Structure formats: structure tokens, C-alpha cells
């Protein structure tokens with residue numbers, strides 16, 4: 001298991017960790033943003049659990065370039081607000097449960 005998280009440091013010196021998969025799942029680009037909640041659910045199932053960024057840049061927004069060529073941009077404000085959700089293992093656990101027979 002490699003490191004599958006990115007640690008972001010905030011202006012006040014605190015920091016939060018975000019799973020790559022969570023960041024990818026929360027991509028809000030036109031391609032990923034579906035108005036229909038069911039479509040998003042289906043997308044989650046096909047999400048690549050081993051996805052990794054090839055490039056990371058953090059300023060007013062976190063800019064990520066993934067190894068599948070996709071690009072994600074999430075504003076720092078939004079990330080900070082959602083930091084609690086992004087640090088949990090819940091998403092990964094849910095995927096593992098789905099993939100385990102019995």
C-alpha cells in the first residue's frame with residue numbers, strides 16, 4: 001500500500017489529509033458533475049481505487065492531474081469545509097465491502 005493521501009496545510013498552520021480517491025470522486029468538472037444522483041452512484045462503482053496524481057499544485061485551489069489524464073480542480077475553501085469527509089476511510093471501506101463476495 002503506498003501513500004494514497006495528500007496532506008494540505010492551511011493558512012492557520014493546521015492541516016488536513018485527503019484521499020486521492022475522495023478527491024477524484026469529488027471532481028466537479030463538467031465531465032464528472034452529474035445532475036442525477038444515481039448517475040454519480042454508478043460512477044463511484046467504476047472508480048479506480050489505485051488512482052494516483054501525476055501532478056499536484058495547491059494555491060487558491062488544489063489542482064490535480066491524474067495518471068489517467070483527468071484533471072481536477074477543487075477550491076481551497078471548499079476543501080477546508082469538506083475536510084472531515086475527505087479524511088475518513090469510509091469511501092474506501094464501502095468499495096471493499098462491495099467487492100467481497102459473501
Ligand SMILES: [Zn+2]
Pocket residue numbers: 027028029030031032033070071072
Ligand atoms: Zn472531472
